Amino acid sequence: MKLVIIGGVAGGASAAARARRLDEQAEIIMFERGEHISFANCGLPYHVGGVIKKREELVVMSPERFRARTNCDVRTAQEITAIDRAAKTVTVLNRSTRETYKESYDKLIIATGSSPKKPDIPGIDDTDVMVMWNMSDMTEVKDRVGDGIKRALIIGGGYIGLEMAENFRHQKIETVLVQRSGQLMSVIDPEMASPLADCLVKHGVKIHFNTTVTGIQRKSIGAHDDKTELVVTLSDGAVLKTDIVLVAAGIRPNSELAVSAGLAVGDKLGIVVNEYLETSDPDIYAVGDVIEVKETVIGKPAHIPLAGPANRQGRTAADNVLGGRAKFNGSIGSSICKIFDLAVGNAGPSEKILEKEKIAYRKIYLNPFSHATYYPGARQMHIKMLFSPEGIVLGAQIVGHEGVKERIDVFATAIQLRMSVYDLQDLELAYAPPYGSAKEPVNYAGFVAVNMLEGKTFQICADAITKNSFLLDVREESEFKAGHIPGAVLIPLGKLRSCIGELPGDPEIVVYCQVGIRGYIAERILRQRGFNVKNLSGGYVTWKMFNAMQIGT
């Protein structure tokens, strides 16, 4: 067995290591066009920001150590330029010597990853227009930070753009972020993204929403030609001066090689693979960012470029190359991202996606605390959960300071295993005051959803309130005074039963409190007295998130 692997970072390196563990006799050659294999691409922004002090820490495994450990033939700075499927050979370009040669294979694993998209903008090829994708990219940016640059402009508000915004600010660099749509982090819904914008602004990042960069020009500073800067023009009319532009406007699969070899690619340009990770050629497997996988909730192909799935795919492909029949059952896109002191977690499709795919869903919002409020350090988080009308958990989004990973992983497990909201309410999660609550946020999500399905509560979301509704605030007077929904009438919950006479009989009443719990009690009181009443999901806290959000154009 001669196994050739193209690409030596996450999926490729995992495949090589697993293949060797399974078969000491196989000939395994791993090609990597860069200098580094198995580097920590997810850590790159943090070295720019000085959070990760030493560059070497990002090199998880040197080629030498990998060779010693796996007895694989690791060839760095060597790029595969063609695959001859009939002859079962690859053409190799040695990037140091510029020589080319051919290497034969019995089985081939393509793990060529993905690359940042560079939008077609005048000036995009300037040397100070950079990306953040591999060690060399990072070095270029880090060198410019070392030069003492004062200003950076980021194109794109996804994971990389946001992580770079944080890390530029760690270096006291004036940072502007230009975002094509009306929200940051498009994998979540706009109202859930609104705290991210607040957080960035609080930390001194300027954001241009619904805006694109239309041109980048290098100009002299003042009368002298020897000092230049970049002048960036935006679609909103702004003209901004900056030292560097960082492009983080999405990525595309590095599937050109596969396309040239006649392998099938999908709509997202990722290589098409079956559940065994075989391409349209049974001797060729593909893993990682270069493939399309089945998004399991929707059941459609998607490009989900994440490290966890890439590593597991590498393992799976190695098993199958060596005669196994292991399956990769698709992906739900579980992710988490740190943005200054916020964590943003996501699992399964967003509401936007469910709408687009015309999949029936219901949604709830919760704003629980990370742990018992009487124990120091508890912080409020924001949860959105999407579930089917039958109660199957479809998606979850969480934004908070503490405790996000704990909950998003349980939601992710629920989504992947097709658990129901009935399962969620019964989950027995670990509790002590420093870590959680006796009524855990995940249980609470289950309680609320089951109450909805059983007709015990009728929730309304902030985006569905109409002018015809009678808005009833059941918080305490001090809370009402500190801020309330315009037009709302105050009757604190404790007085509601004795003030029933003050309520109008006719229109729909929308009752709300701070987070939805007292509102639910009030709803129950009123419904049992014959009122047409709904509880505002997530209460005033979630209403504020809806009203703070940037609406996309």
Add this chain to the structure above:
Amino acid sequence: MKLVIIGGVAGGASAAARARRLDEQAEIIMFERGEHISFANCGLPYHVGGVIKKREELVVMSPERFRARTNCDVRTAQEITAIDRAAKTVTVLNRSTRETYKESYDKLIIATGSSPKKPDIPGIDDTDVMVMWNMSDMTEVKDRVGDGIKRALIIGGGYIGLEMAENFRHQKIETVLVQRSGQLMSVIDPEMASPLADCLVKHGVKIHFNTTVTGIQRKSIGAHDDKTELVVTLSDGAVLKTDIVLVAAGIRPNSELAVSAGLAVGDKLGIVVNEYLETSDPDIYAVGDVIEVKETVIGKPAHIPLAGPANRQGRTAADNVLGGRAKFNGSIGSSICKIFDLAVGNAGPSEKILEKEKIAYRKIYLNPFSHATYYPGARQMHIKMLFSPEGIVLGAQIVGHEGVKERIDVFATAIQLRMSVYDLQDLELAYAPPYGSAKEPVNYAGFVAVNMLEGKTFQICADAITKNSFLLDVREESEFKAGHIPGAVLIPLGKLRSCIGELPGDPEIVVYCQVGIRGYIAERILRQRGFNVKNLSGGYVTWKMFNAMQIGT
């Protein structure tokens, strides 16, 4: 419908609140023999230690606020002394007036909780021998701390004993802990508990293992009678002087009332209930610490006194009182406990329990980091997972500084949903360097277990190594020099293939590294060359935990 609830803390208050939400018309009377309802019993130790500054913070809900919100008739300082099931009445003792009266019910929910056991020791009734179970207990201890006591002796090394040890140390009180068995925290296995003892000792707590208190005497200090102290004699011969003794030696269900009324109780003295939480009388339900529930992995009745299940049981009983048929499907005893800078998580039965119940199992140890090691602050944790020979996850124990709650909750979900180790390896959990690893600890547990089930690895645990084994250390020389298993031979992994000739062909080879990963690679290299080889589960780190543990007598 007239519902009477006996007990107003976790289960009782949850039942009352849920019953009211479901039925505005029901007459609901909630009796509580203490002054407080719904107080934060899990937070009590932290007020003693000054972590939770204000006593009021522990009062989650005052009777007044509960009344205003739920329109329930809350009667504090009133104790139920008898239940007349034929007449459907309870006898009430008003503890303020000492008067008694009768109250009728249609349905009754017993939520009388549990009480600390006081061992039968001479001197146990001294006023400075205290417990930590309710607000008055806490006040007594807190008052003595306020007096400036310098010394405390704790009987019992479970949750409360350990939390109190930490909090006494926060107050600079010299603390001695006396533990009957050879390990702390008996819900986990001894080798997993060994870091807890290290942690306590590091923080200045003295521990007497395999020891009981045989007597407590109040004696004068020096010649004067006006100043006294407690002199405690231990079964190990020690005689210790202390200011207070805190008894945290287990609890028993407060089931006397139920027993007097002729309701069935189980072996653990908890009230027997069915899955609808009905007692042997269909008009009487019971919830919380006073009941026995089915431990779902073993399938036997157990006493699992935890806040999360108690709250959910209260909800379930209220549903059923009002005509529902909600089920409480048992408990797996998920828990987490903070001990200084350690967190200890547990879900499902321990190995001790599986042994006792003669349930077939396999076990693995892992020592992963809380997040990517290149990102600052990553800490190693220790995981033990138990699973059936068919691969069903049975139990998990985790000890670590960071990231314990995140993983124990996923294991708990897996155990409760009867997921397999194959499911674990495929879970798609959220990853970013500050929060986790691309190969998440839970995935890793799945990888190792599946490799075992598929015969790709043969693990041996530290407790099964015999003198006949050839011990092969495949770490680097520096690691070996810093500490290794006595008798081990060093061949670093990178040199193993070229040093095969140095290995003996005959006896079983036990290969190990620091945590088990390099050991696995070495095992694969050797097995494929015909050696009889096993990998030490968890490597040297877990071996050290086994060798540090206190062996019970």
